[in-house]
Amino acid sequence: MRPLTRRIVLLAAAGLALGLAGxxxxxxxxxxxxxxxxxxxxxxxxxxxxMAETGQEVRLTxxxxxxxxxxxxxxxxxxxxLSADEQFVLDLAKDGLAVDEGALYAVGRLALFVPHGSPLExxxxxxxxxxxxxxxxxxxxxxxxxxxxPYGRRAEEVLRHQGLWEDLAPKLVLGENVSQAAHFxxxxxxxxxxxxxxxxxxxxxxxxxxxxxxxxxxHAPLRQRMALLRGxxxxxxxFFDFMQTKPARTIMRRxxxxxxxxxx
Amino acid sequence: MDWQALWLSVRxxxxxxxxxxxxxxxxxxxxxxxxxxxxxxxxxxxxLPLVLPPTVVGFYLLVSLGAGSWIGExxxxxxxxxxxxxxxxxxxxxxxxxxxxxxxxxxxxFEAIAPELREAxxxxxxxxxxxxxxxxLPLAWPGILTGAVLTFAHTLGEFGVVLMxxxxxxxxxxxxxxxxxxRVQAFDDGAAARMSAILLTISLLTIAVTFALSRRIGRxx
Amino acid sequence: xxxxxxxxxxxxxxxxGPIPLDVAFAVAPGELLALIGPSGSGKTTTLRAIAGHYRxxxxxISSGDTVWFDSMNHxxxxxxRRRIGMVFQSYVLFPHLTAAGNVMAAMEDVPARQRRGxxxxxxxxxxxxxxxxxRPAQLSGGQQQRVAVARALARRPDVLLLDEPFSAVDxxxxxxxxxxxxxxxxTLSMPIILVTHDLDEAARLADTAAIxxxxxxxxxGPIEAVLPRTDLGDAxxxxxRSVLIHARVAAHxxxxxxxxxxHPSGTFFHPLxxxxxxxxVRLRIRARDVAIAVGDPxxxxxxxxxxxxxxxxxxxxxxxxxxxxxxxxxxxMASITTEAARALALHPGLPVTALIKSAAFDRVxxxxxxATDVRSVQR
Numbered sequence: 001m002r003p004l005t006r007r008i009v010l011l012a013a014a015g016l017a018l019g020l021a022g023x024x025x026x027x028x029x030x031x032x033x034x035x036x037x038x039x040x041x042x043x044x045x046x047x048x049x050x051m052a053e054t055g056q057e058v059r060l061t062x063x064x065x066x067x068x069x070x071x072x073x074x075x076x077x078x079x080x081x082l083s084a085d086e087q088f089v090l091d092l093a094k095d096g097l098a099v100d101e102g103a104l105y106a107v108g109r110l111a112l113f114v115p116h117g118s119p120l121e122x123x124x125x126x127x128x129x130x131x132x133x134x135x136x137x138x139x140x141x142x143x144x145x146x147x148x149x150p151y152g153r154r155a156e157e158v159l160r161h162q163g164l165w166e167d168l169a170p171k172l173v174l175g176e177n178v179s180q181a182a183h184f185x186x187x188x189x190x191x192x193x194x195x196x197x198x199x200x201x202x203x204x205x206x207x208x209x210x211x212x213x214x215x216x217x218x219h220a221p222l223r224q225r226m227a228l229l230r231g232x233x234x235x236x237x238x239f240f241d242f243m244q245t246k247p248a249r250t251i252m253r254r255x256x257x258x259x260x261x262x263x264x
Numbered sequence: 265m266d267w268q269a270l271w272l273s274v275r276x277x278x279x280x281x282x283x284x285x286x287x288x289x290x291x292x293x294x295x296x297x298x299x300x301x302x303x304x305x306x307x308x309x310x311x312l313p314l315v316l317p318p319t320v321v322g323f324y325l326l327v328s329l330g331a332g333s334w335i336g337e338x339x340x341x342x343x344x345x346x347x348x349x350x351x352x353x354x355x356x357x358x359x360x361x362x363x364x365x366x367x368x369x370x371x372x373x374f375e376a377i378a379p380e381l382r383e384a385x386x387x388x389x390x391x392x393x394x395x396x397x398x399x400x401l402p403l404a405w406p407g408i409l410t411g412a413v414l415t416f417a418h419t420l421g422e423f424g425v426v427l428m429x430x431x432x433x434x435x436x437x438x439x440x441x442x443x444x445x446x447r448v449q450a451f452d453d454g455a456a457a458r459m460s461a462i463l464l465t466i467s468l469l470t471i472a473v474t475f476a477l478s479r480r481i482g483r484x485x
Numbered sequence: 486x487x488x489x490x491x492x493x494x495x496x497x498x499x500x501x502g503p504i505p506l507d508v509a510f511a512v513a514p515g516e517l518l519a520l521i522g523p524s525g526s527g528k529t530t531t532l533r534a535i536a537g538h539y540r541x542x543x544x545x546i547s548s549g550d551t552v553w554f555d556s557m558n559h560x561x562x563x564x565x566r567r568r569i570g571m572v573f574q575s576y577v578l579f580p581h582l583t584a585a586g587n588v589m590a591a592m593e594d595v596p597a598r599q600r601r602g603x604x605x606x607x608x609x610x611x612x613x614x615x616x617x618x619x620r621p622a623q624l625s626g627g628q629q630q631r632v633a634v635a636r637a638l639a640r641r642p643d644v645l646l647l648d649e650p651f652s653a654v655d656x657x658x659x660x661x662x663x664x665x666x667x668x669x670x671x672t673l674s675m676p677i678i679l680v681t682h683d684l685d686e687a688a689r690l691a692d693t694a695a696i697x698x699x700x701x702x703x704x705x706g707p708i709e710a711v712l713p714r715t716d717l718g719d720a721x722x723x724x725x726r727s728v729l730i731h732a733r734v735a736a737h738x739x740x741x742x743x744x745x746x747x748h749p750s751g752t753f754f755h756p757l758x759x760x761x762x763x764x765x766v767r768l769r770i771r772a773r774d775v776a777i778a779v780g781d782p783x784x785x786x787x788x789x790x791x792x793x794x795x796x797x798x799x800x801x802x803x804x805x806x807x808x809x810x811x812x813x814x815x816x817x818m819a820s821i822t823t824e825a826a827r828a829l830a831l832h833p834g835l836p837v838t839a840l841i842k843s844a845a846f847d848r849v850x851x852x853x854x855x856a857t858d859v860r861s862v863q864r
Binding site: 402 | 536537538563564565566568569570571573575577578579580581590591593594636637639640
Binding site: 030032037040041059060061062063071073074075076077078177179180183186202204205 | 340346449451
């Protein structure tokens with residue numbers, strides 16, 4: 001091989017080795033926390049508080065609880081999992097993928113969200129929705145995908161409970177997680193949607209429309225459980241503990257979550 | 265503006281190119297010099313990722329690389345972490361998905377080399393490697409480079425496969441395309457817009473470069 | 486250039502298809518064999534088989550003691566390891582390399598330091614001095630052909646193969662290239678094979694010829710013998726019927742621009758030749774340029790007159806016939822109308838005078854002594 005060719009090959013090989021090794025070194029240490037999409041804003045605030053208190057960073061990734069559950073089964077390198085449906089956590093614990101059954105960290109609520117300019121009213125009893133549907137004012141309505149998003153499943157329960165499911169089903173826009181559903185609901189193309197109360201309270205979303213709580217008796221409770229995952233590190237364990245401290249609970253309460261041990 | 269995501273995407277693009285281009289050169293040359301009958305299957309296999317929906321590709325990759333697969337388990341045994349939901353897993357997916365982008369322009373460049381040129385090189389006494397390095401490569405490089413540029417640009421934008429195989433792990437698998445999606449979901453349109461503008465610029469640059477290179481290919485044949 | 490061992494080429498090929506072939510021939514060192522035939526006759530396939538670019542079904546090809554192909558013993562040396570120099574019909578120069586670069590591409594076994602110098606020397610030898618750093622795209626057709634020849638020679642080949650190397654250039658250039666190749670080959674001692682469909686070319690350059698028709702050799706031997714063959718039907722173009730005659734340079738007259746050539750049957754007057762007195766000249770005389778006179782021709786503008794005897798009359802494409810003449814042992818052919826033959830009462834044994842217009846000579850080659858036509862030097 002000509003000397004120049006040889007030099008290039010060696011340089012490339014060195015670069016490749018360095019690069020591949022390099023990125024691993026940087027990623028170590030900061031744990032990745034997988035959280036249900038309804039925690040989009042709340043958890044970001046908690047993480048900031050955690051950083052202020054301990055000086056430690058965490059990396060957050062949000063998605064539907066079902067999706068994250070699947071990723072964990074596939075070997076995703078998360079260290080802490082905050083689910084919106086405790087059954088997922090219990091399943092992981094049974095198979096040893098979570099170190100134990102963790103802890104209940106919140107109970108979630110559903111809210112009807114209507115964007116500005118929608119013919120719908122923000123009526124938590126959904127009477128307005130029923131009327132609008134009958135009059136043909138509804139073309140699109142957003143919920144999270146009931147297949148794998150707990151908030152979507154509960155939304156379906158609510159709609160069935162009120163006898164609205166059959167008529168509304170063809171007009172549903174399914175969000176891949178409840179955060180995306182909130183997006184669809186707030187964007188204006190849909191006349192409204194049923195989303196997480198915590199998202200409806202978030203300033204960015206609240207500014208885009210109006211919301212109303214939906215009676216919790218109409219659906220199974222949104223028992224949100226979290227657990228440390230197999231192979232987790234020290235910082236993740238610290239965060240797990242932090243979630244249960246007063247500053248964290250205060251933030252959660254502000255986002256409409258009911259905390260374990262407290263009534264609404 | 266998620267600089268970490270942009271840097272991750274750039275790294276993914278560069279590594280994909282570095283790994284894929286030699287493979288693509290070897291493969292495309294073989295296809296170019298093999299008579300039509302013998303190469304149909306290989307050509308179809310190379311084109312497949314182009315036609316398959318990204319989610320289908322992602323699904324099959326997840327099944328083959330994830331926990332429970334023998335590739336995934338072997339990787340875990342050798343290196344500790346899993347292959348799915350890691351940068352290396354993305355790299356594997358990226359190399360497979362970009363195969364047609366890297367191979368096809370390169371293949372056209374090799375096909376444009378008249379068979380007699382190879383015969384003339386042989387009659388000059390050149391060994392196979394010499395003829396390849398001193399005659400074929402200098403004539404085919406615009407095509408090979410086009411393949412590399414397209415691969416890089418396509419990797420930057422790849423979404424479906426990355427999401428399925430890599431998830432959305434900051435610093436590990438949150439590429440800039442995923443980051444844009446992530447910011448939109450978080451109602452942070454500003455960040456999403458800035459990152460989209462960067463990707464748009466890169467795409468335009470890619471088009472400009474490939475056009476310029478195509479003219480060079482045209483001039484040579 | 487030193488050639489240590491001079492090797493002869495031996496070829497035998499047989500296959501039923503896709504291109505039918507059944508040929509066997511040998512080419513001695515220094516000999517130029519022309520493979521002549523129409524397209525599809527298998528001549529290019531034969532050449533490519535010798536080069537190693539085509540693998541025939543059956544046969545044997547060897548250069549000296551080295552066997553390149555032997556179907557019975559499963560020997561098939563790859564093209565790159567056969568010491569051949571090949572000039573392709575379309576030259577196939579490497580477009581991204583300069584003229585010198587192209588020539589050096591064939592110098593794998595020359596030490597790197599010497600390559601540049603030898604390439605320049607070769608290019609000078611083919612009259613391309615100074616064009617070392619020019620790319621093929623900027624060279625004329627004739628110049629490209631010369632680069633191709635130089636590249637083939639750079640390989641120090643045991644066999645030189647030329648595949649219709651003049652077909653891509655125009656007539657004036659071709660004439661010039663013929664002269665150059667004829668000179669060049671005086672300095673070469675390897676067997677040379679020239680594939681062509683043009684009898685002109687073969688007549689000018691070849692020592693021996695083999696006529697191919699549908700894959701078979703229908704005639705072979707010295708070019709003088711093959712060229713006038715009457716029995717080759719489609720294989721040889723009727724219009725190009727000609728003979729080759731040897732004459733000696735007798736005298737030069739610069740004032741009138743004429744060289745006198747002596748032949749036992751008469752004298753030829755030829756435009757001034759730069760050749761020594763006594764040098765052997767080979768002339769090609771076409772049948773259609775020969776007229777016949779019975780009795781004293783009287784005052785005619787045609788000055789070349791040879792004493793000959795009619796040996797036979799052969800049917801040609803009507804209304805022509807071909808009259809065969811014996812001029813002091815050499816064969817001459819005249820193409821005249823049947824009417825004329827009848828009017829002159831031509832018959833075998835009749836003494837006649839053969840008349841050949843001076844300008845009708847194709848001065849083909851000048852034998853072993855170096856000689857040039859003064860006019861070609863000026864061009």
